[in-house]
Amino acid sequence: MRKHSRRTRRKQKGGSKKCVFIDNKPGLGLGNQLFIYAAGLLVKKHTDKELCMFPQLDNKHSSKDYRYLLKEARPVERTPEMLERLHSSLKVHQHRNDLQHGTWNVKDIPTGPNDISLKDDGLYQNYAMIKPVISRIRGPLKHDLNTHYKTIHIRPHSAFMHVRRGDLQITKEEVKPEYLHQALTHFEVPQIHTIYIIVANDELEWSKAQDFKTSKHIEWFSDPDELKALYIMSKCKAGGIISPSTFSTWGAILGPDTNPDSIIVYPKVWSHHYKEHMSFPSRWIPL
Numbered sequence: 001m002r003k004h005s006r007r008t009r010r011k012q013k014g015g016s017k018k019c020v021f022i023d024n025k026p027g028l029g030l031g032n033q034l035f036i037y038a039a040g041l042l043v044k045k046h047t048d049k050e051l052c053m054f055p056q057l058d059n060k061h062s063s064k065d066y067r068y069l070l071k072e073a074r075p076v077e078r079t080p081e082m083l084e085r086l087h088s089s090l091k092v093h094q095h096r097n098d099l100q101h102g103t104w105n106v107k108d109i110p111t112g113p114n115d116i117s118l119k120d121d122g123l124y125q126n127y128a129m130i131k132p133v134i135s136r137i138r139g140p141l142k143h144d145l146n147t148h149y150k151t152i153h154i155r156p157h158s159a160f161m162h163v164r165r166g167d168l169q170i171t172k173e174e175v176k177p178e179y180l181h182q183a184l185t186h187f188e189v190p191q192i193h194t195i196y197i198i199v200a201n202d203e204l205e206w207s208k209a210q211d212f213k214t215s216k217h218i219e220w221f222s223d224p225d226e227l228k229a230l231y232i233m234s235k236c237k238a239g240g241i242i243s244p245s246t247f248s249t250w251g252a253i254l255g256p257d258t259n260p261d262s263i264i265v266y267p268k269v270w271s272h273h274y275k276e277h278m279s280f281p282s283r284w285i286p287l
Contacts, residue, residue, distance in 0.1 A: 019052040020044050021086050021117035022073065026058040030066055030226060031246025032123050033059075037070045038130035038137060039118060042106045043092065044072065045133070047116065052076045054086070061200075061247075062226050071140045089115035093122060100125050101270075101278050125246060127253075128279035138254055145231040145254075154232060155219070157193040159239030159256065159263065162248030163207045164200035175243050175267070177210050182287055183241040183265040184214050191261065192238045196221055198229050198248070230254070239263035244270035249278070257281070 020043045024036055033056060044051040053073040055065055067075045076082050092109050093099060099122035106129075110116060124130070161184065165175050187195060195214060199207045199222040212218070221232055226247065233240060233251025237259045240252040244267050256262035260283075268277060268286035277286065 018049045018113060019074075019076075019085070019089075019115050020047060020049045021052050021054070021076075021089055021115060023054040023086055023117065023120055024056050025121050026056075027060050028056060028123075029059055029061040029247055030230070031248075031250050032125070033066060033070075034137065034250050035124045035126075035130065035246055036118065036122070037073060038133050039104075039122075039124035041072060041133040041136060042130065043109050043116070043118065046106045046109055047111045049116070050074060054078060054082075062224075064227075069141055069144055070137075072136065085115050086117060089117040091119055092116055093119045096122065099123060102126065103279070104129060123246075125249075126279050127249075127281065134253060138258070142234055142254055145227065145234055149228060149231045152228070152231065154196070154235035155194040155217075157191060157238050158196055158236045159187055159192045159194070159241070160196045160198055160233045160236040160248075160251065161212075161241040162198045162200070162233065162243045162245060162251060163203060164243040164245045164247065165203060165206070179267055179287055180210065180241065181212065184212055186263050186265055186285060187239060187241075188215060189263065192216060192263070194219060196232055196236060198222075198233060198251075200226075200229070200243075200245075200247070237262060240265070242266040252284075 020040055022036055022040045024033060040051045051073045053067055053070065054076055067073060090110060093104060096104065096119065099119060103126060194217045196219045197207065204222040221229065223229060230251055233248065234254035236255045238256065239262045240256045242248045242252055252264050256264050264284040265287055266280055266284055
């Protein structure tokens with residue numbers, strides 16, 4: 001009876017196996033969740049600990065729990081026992097201030113016997129750093145998207161342009177129409193036949209008012225289902241134009257980045273508040 005009680009108490013505390021905890025700050029959308037998950041995979045690989053993820057709070061783009069898409073993380077809930085373990089875990093990169101776009105080294109992470117957690121306000125937005133685990137995210141995620149949206153057919157030889165202004169409101173900036181117009185000129189090539197313009201945050205009217213000039217066929221997409229938007233971007237193998245948004249960054253990573261002949265354009269300076277770029281591949285085009 002005593003043995004059973006000890007096993008029960010241990011199970012209630014989340015088990016005895018040590019974890020790498022991810023507890024994202026409130027308000028993060030799917031793009032940032034994917035970057036932080038990628039960082040967690042690197043830590044998991046380095047420390048040989050299980051990756052555990054708490055539910056995202058207050059996603060400003062969706063109320064969905066996306067943990068089912070992140071196959072190598074075990075979903076855990078905010079029980080008193082799990083929160084006690086989280087609060088006592090060693091924070092990784094606790095004193096780093098450059099984890100939005102800057103570099104970081106997984107070798108700096110402790111490998112001792114304790115639970116550890118990623119810095120809770122770090123966004124880990126850096127392509128070069130997460131590159132070793134991108135394929136472990138891309139494959140399962142695209143499989144789920146293809147299964148769920150298999151009835152939606154995307155034209156061949158397609159590229160996307162993502163329009164999202166809201167991410168920059170905190171810095172009192174917005175994506176510049178000049179950037180979008182200039183980026184479109186790179187798509188005047190034979191291998192691109194169709195451009196899907198993905199419009200976020202109910203900005204369809206603003207986007208159409210820009211009167212984008214292109215010789216290509218345009219398909220407009222505006223839908224509250226952000227997974228459907230991600231699916232469309234993932235199927236656009238010919239190219240992508242990224243807004244200053246981690247969401248469309250992952251659209252490019254899932255889709256055109258898998259094609260070495262694709263054209264991917266991104267804003268060199270995401271805002272005047274954050275000057276750093278995100279270490280994208282050299283073949284991507286900064287504007």
